[in-house]
Amino acid sequence: MSDALRTLIEALERDDALAEPARLRERIEALDRLDAWMPVAGEWMWRVQAIQRKLEAANATEYEAVRLAIRQGRGREAMRHRWRDGDGAASVCGDAYDWLDEWVAGVLPHGTPAEAEALPPEMVFYQPTPARHVFDLLDRLQLGGHDTLVDLGAGLGHVPLLAAICSDARCLGIEIEHAYVESARRCARDLHLANAHFVRGDAREADFGIGSVFYLYTPFTGTILREVLDALRCEAARRTFRVCSFGPCTAVLAAESWLAADDEPRSDRVAIFRAQRPSSPR
Ligand SMILES: C[S@@+](CC[C@H](N)C(=O)[O-])C[C@H]1O[C@@H](n2cnc3c(N)ncnc32)[C@H](O)[C@@H]1O
The missing domain is CATH 3.40.50.150 (Vaccinia Virus protein VP39)
Known part of the structure; x- marks a missing residue:
């Protein structure tokens, strides 16, 4: 396993505040980076899976909150809030997918x-x-x-x-x-x-x-x-x-x-x- 992956896993384990609502984009990007490194073996696999469960649970809470806002007619603000969280129109061009697609999905x-x-x-x-x-x-x-x-x-x-x-x-x-x-x-x-x-x-x-x-x-x-x-x-x-x-x-x-x-x-x-x-x- 590479040093870069080990450093990433240890940093994510230490970062308790990563589950906070405001850090959704970082969570999605961290999950993507972990996916790109998979599979890892042994003890490291359990540690990666624990991080994934924690981040996915925080994301699921956010998704449910946005769905509730939509059902209550407050979806526009919830959506705009996240879109504004991105890089805005300046970096809109190109056909690649990014964290906003993960969020919408x-x-x-x-x-x-x-x-x-x-x-x-x-x-x-x-x-x-x-x-x-x-x-x-x-x-x-x-x-x-x-x-x-x-x-x-x-x-x-x-x-x-x-x-x-x-x-x-x-x-x-x-x-x-x-x-x-x-x-x-x-x-x-x-x-x-x-x-x-x-x-x-x-x-x-x-x-x-x-x-x-x-x-x-x-x-x-x-x-x-x-x-x-x-x-x-x-x-x-x-x-x-x-x-x-x-x-x-x-x-x-x-x-x-x-x-x-x-x-x-x-x-x-x-x-x-x-x-x-x-x-x-x-
Ligand atoms: C590139 S996707 C675009 C999907 C969607 N508009 C979006 O932007 O997320 C093209 C879609 O057009 C549908 N499609 C292709 N030919 C069609 C037709 N003659 N009438 C209706 N839908 C068609 C395909 O099944 C496919 O779902």
């Missing part, structure tokens, strides 16, 4: 969803938007009670769930995988989120008339993305709305003449576009 009572089915070509498998990007997006969107956010290809529903917790907007997830939809619905019910809804279906058949904000974390590519963008473009002839994207599909959206970006679009931060009346029909 701990708070949202998903359980393990049933196995998803294999997807046809052009449909992209599930991967959640990193939590700091969701919070960054919510900060920039400033959703109000008049808004309806629609996540096209919602997966386990993190984006609509977090938006429903942090705003009064109506939040809708459309997802093709039955198991994910069921899991997201359970989560919304468990957290008493009356403004979060999940529909099983193909995004191509969505009612594009209801959203004031559409979100796409590259859920599909090629002809499916084209079909959905064409439907949104038709909708833009009638009214204005925003379209937000993350990942490779941002480059496709940036090339649409009827979408105007709020800032220079980049693939490693959520891009926000405003739909404008198309100049002529295609």
